[in-house]
Amino acid sequence: MAALIAVVASGVVAIEATPIFAQASVRNPPAPTYPLTTLDRTAVPAEWLGVDDSGRLDFRTENLGKSNSSTAPVVAADTIVAPEDFISWGTPPELTSGLYIVLIDGTFLAVETVACDSENLQAKIFSLDRTIPLTQVRGIVFQSSGSQAMRDRLFDAVVAPRKGDRDRVFMLTGDETTGTVKSIGYQGVTLETALGPAVVDTTKVAYLTFNPALAAPVPKEHLRMLVGLKSGSWVVSEPVRKGPDGRIRLQPTSIAGDTTWNVSRSEIIYLQTLGGKALYLSTLEPVGYRHVPYLSRSWPYRVDRSATGGNLRVAERRYLQGLGMHSASRISYALDGKSNRFAAAVAIDDETDGRGSVTFRVFVDGEEKYRSPIVRGGNRPLPIEVPIAGGKQLSLVVDFADFADEQDHADWLDARLLP
Numbered sequence: 201m202a203a204l205i206a207v208v209a210s211g212v213v214a215i216e217a218t219p220i221f222a223q224a225s226v227r228n229p230p231a232p233t234y235p236l237t238t239l240d241r242t243a244v245p246a247e248w249l250g251v252d253d254s255g256r257l258d259f260r261t262e263n264l265g266k267s268n269s270s271t272a273p274v275v276a277a278d279t280i281v282a283p284e285d286f287i288s289w290g291t292p293p294e295l296t297s298g299l300y301i302v303l304i305d306g307t308f309l310a311v312e313t314v315a316c317d318s319e320n321l322q323a324k325i326f327s328l329d330r331t332i333p334l335t336q337v338r339g340i341v342f343q344s345s346g347s348q349a350m351r352d353r354l355f356d357a358v359v360a361p362r363k364g365d366r367d368r369v370f371m372l373t374g375d376e377t378t379g380t381v382k383s384i385g386y387q388g389v390t391l392e393t394a395l396g397p398a399v400v401d402t403t404k405v406a407y408l409t410f411n412p413a414l415a416a417p418v419p420k421e422h423l424r425m426l427v428g429l430k431s432g433s434w435v436v437s438e439p440v441r442k443g444p445d446g447r448i449r450l451q452p453t454s455i456a457g458d459t460t461w462n463v464s465r466s467e468i469i470y471l472q473t474l475g476g477k478a479l480y481l482s483t484l485e486p487v488g489y490r491h492v493p494y495l496s497r498s499w500p501y502r503v504d505r506s507a508t509g510g511n512l513r514v515a516e517r518r519y520l521q522g523l524g525m526h527s528a529s530r531i532s533y534a535l536d537g538k539s540n541r542f543a544a545a546v547a548i549d550d551e552t553d554g555r556g557s558v559t560f561r562v563f564v565d566g567e568e569k570y571r572s573p574i575v576r577g578g579n580r581p582l583p584i585e586v587p588i589a590g591g592k593q594l595s596l597v598v599d600f601a602d603f604a605d606e607q608d609h610a611d612w613l614d615a616r617l618l619p
Contacts, residue, residue, distance in 0.1 A: 234469070236261065236279070237287040239477060239618055242543070242583050246279065248289055250465060251448065255439040257281045257471070259289070283439040284423060284477050287614075290470035292518045294348060295355055296432040300341040302358050303332070303436075304415050305454035310431040314340060316384045326463055335416040336454050339409035340384075342402050343372060349551075352511050358407050365413040367391070370406045381410065419453045421475050426520070428470030429463065440471070472520065479617040480521045484533055487593070491529040494605035499526035506549040507609040514547040514581050519613045524549065525598045527558050527608035532595040535564075539617035540589040545581035546572055549609040554578040556607035559599040564591035574601045581613055588617070 236246035236259055246259040259279045301309050301323055312324040321332045321340075339358045344351050362368075366378040369389055377400065379393035389400045389408065427435045427450060436453050443449035443462040450461045482503045491499050499507055502524035506512055512519040522544070525531065546560040556577040562570040562584070570586045588594055594617075598610040 232469070234290040236289045237614075238279075238281050239285045239287065242585075246289060248465070248468075248471070249278075250446070251440050251442050253442055255283050255441055257283065257286055257289075257440075283425065283473055286471070286473045286476065287478055287616075288470070288472040290428065290468075292470045292520060293428040293430065293432050293434070294518060295344065295351055295434075297345045297351070298432070300344065300355075300432075301332075302338045302341065302355075303336055303452065303454040304338050304418050305436045305452075306359060306434070307436045307452055307454055308355070308432070308434045310429075310433045314384060316381070318380075318382055321384075326461055330461075332455060333416075334410055335414055336456070337410055338415065339407055341407045342405045343407070349510060354407065358409060362409060362412045365411055367408060367410050369400055369408045371400075372404050372406050381408070416454075416456070423473070423475045424453055426470070426472040426474055427468055429467050430469055431467070435461075436474075439473075477619055479539065481523060481533060481612070481615040481617070482521050486531050487534050488532040489529070491526065494527070494600065499529065501525050501529065501531050506551055506611060508551060510549070510551050512611055512613060513550040514545075514611060514613065516550065519611070521614050521616070523596070523612040523615055525596070525610045525612070527598050527600045527605045527610065530595055530597045532593055535588060535591050535594055535617075537590070537592075539619060540587065541618040542586045542588050542594060542616070543584065543618055544615040545583045545613040546575055547579060547581040547611050547613060548575060548577040548607075549611050552577045552607040552609050556609055557601035557603065558608045558610045559601050560584070560610065560612075561597040561599065562586045563595040563597065564588050565593055566595075575610075576602070577607060581611075 233245050233247050235243040237243060244261050246261045249258040249260055251257050259281065261279055295308060299311050299314060301311055301314060301321065309325055314321065314323045316322060316334065319334060321334055321337050323330055341355065341358055344354055367381045369377045369391065377391060377393065379391035382390045382392055387399060388402050389405060391398045391400065423439060425437050425439050427437050427440065435450050438451040438453060441449040446465065447462040448465050448468060450463060452459060489501050502509055504512065504521055506524040507526045512522050512524065542562065548556040548558065554577040557574055559574055560572040561568055570584055572582060575582060596612060
């Protein structure tokens with residue numbers, strides 16, 4: 201498989217050419233068992249049975265697990281969870297090699313074919329032909345081969361905020377062409393440029409982004425779900441509902457109207473509520489941050505990224521929410537009095553290749569409420585929960601442990617405030 205030979209530089213990604221190919225459908229046993237996390241439970245092995253007409257999710261748990269709250273009721277064999285009380289279930293899929301369209305709300309869709317005219321994009325999505333207005337499309341990834349880290353950087357380049365009033369085509373060579381996309385078809389991308397019409401062979405294109413000035417507004421924050429599929433697709437959807445013939449109905453938030461897509465339950469391998477009762481720290485602005493270098497290098501904190509800016513990964517699993525910090529550092533958040541608990545999982549990011557060691561500490565109003573043992577690279581995530589009721593300020597601290605600050609890429613995974 202061809203590999204990426206250059207990474208993002210001035211917004212351009214250069215990669216070795218690879219033919220576009222259709223996404224293969226993989227058949228796995230239905231209803232696998234994955235970790236279930238709710239407001240009061242963490243990583244309970246569970247099988248997702250489906251969803252009812254009101255959006256409540258039905259799970260069968262393998263065991264009772266450990267309660268996150270002393271007042272939580274005992275979990276029965278079947279667990280019904282309202283979407284606002286739900287945190288996540290499953291294992292997030294990785295964006296794989298192949299052809300993707302990216303919508304304005306962050307939806308990534310692995311597609312089999314793609315074409316467009318000056319107003320609409322046509323693609324085969326979930327094996328059916330669909331039409332999506334270009335105002336809802338951020339861009340198209342034509343080539344996404346290479347290592348996972350390289351694909352991460354490619355997809356980050358597509359979703360990066362952009363200014364201007366032109367469509368932009370980024371070539372495999374690292375070159376960039378701007379203009380107005382008139383069509384995409386078998387012969388290539390047809391552009392109207394300042395020098396006249398041009399046709400670019402799609403096998404030579406890494407990705408393109410559409411004119412941001414014409415994009416529809418990104419939907420406002422509200423209760424919704426992130427749905428991960430075996431194909432590598434990520435769909436930002438209204439809370440899932442029961443569809444026809446036992447399938448699951450998705451309603452993408454970025455597409456106006458009542459557009460719905462029905463998918464097999466067995467194709468869904470990850471669910472996460474956004475905008476529910478759990479409040480992720482990565483959606484808040486800190487009131488203070490300080491890093492104390494061991495020598496001279498200063499490290500910023502990262503939102504939903506590791507200390508180096510890569511995607512959060514621990515034990516070969518991707519995490520979508522969290523904070524990346526480096527020893528020694530402290531970050532603080534104001535509390536509004538509505539939250540009673542702080543929860544997260546702490547670890548050293550996989551990008552250190554098993555190196556690094558830190559101690560995690562949690563303070564409420566200057567009083568230490570939690571101190572971890574030494575956490576080293578290669579350790580599995582350590583779940584923590586800290587009472588914060590009545591507190592006015594929450595502070596998270598990462599301290600040196602072994603070998604000074606060497607590879608101390610500390611992750612606060614799924615760091616969240618809970619009622």
